[in-house]
Amino acid sequence: PCGSVRNFKELFDDPQIAAREMIAHVEHAVSGPLRALGLPVKLSDTPGAVRTPPPTLGQHTDAVLARDLGISADDIAGLRRQNVI
Numbered sequence: 314p315c316g317s318v319r320n321f322k323e324l325f326d327d328p329q330i331a332a333r334e335m336i337a338h339v340e341h342a343v344s345g346p347l348r349a350l351g352l353p354v355k356l357s358d359t360p361g362a363v364r365t366p367p368p369t370l371g372q373h374t375d376a377v378l379a380r381d382l383g384i385s386a387d388d389i390a391g392l393r394r395q396n397v398i
Contacts, residue, residue: 324350337363374398 324330325348337351344366352361378384378398392398 339363339366341366343369371398 319327325336330336333355335351335353337349339347339349341347347366349363349367351363354361375386375389378389378392379386384392389398
């Protein structure tokens, strides 16, 4: 339907979405095979792609806290013990 917001089922079933190759197929470690939205911009010289599945809940927590925010492993462990993370 023109002018309306589509739900995910309508989006994944839309023939124009398929024609534009907007659906990526990825394998998730927990959920198995998934369909994900592809990249909306198509570049001929530097094409992008969905190469990895979405992370599981908390999969990157330690890396983000340590690498990106500089929190020590001991402090991360303390946050985990306090059920903060």
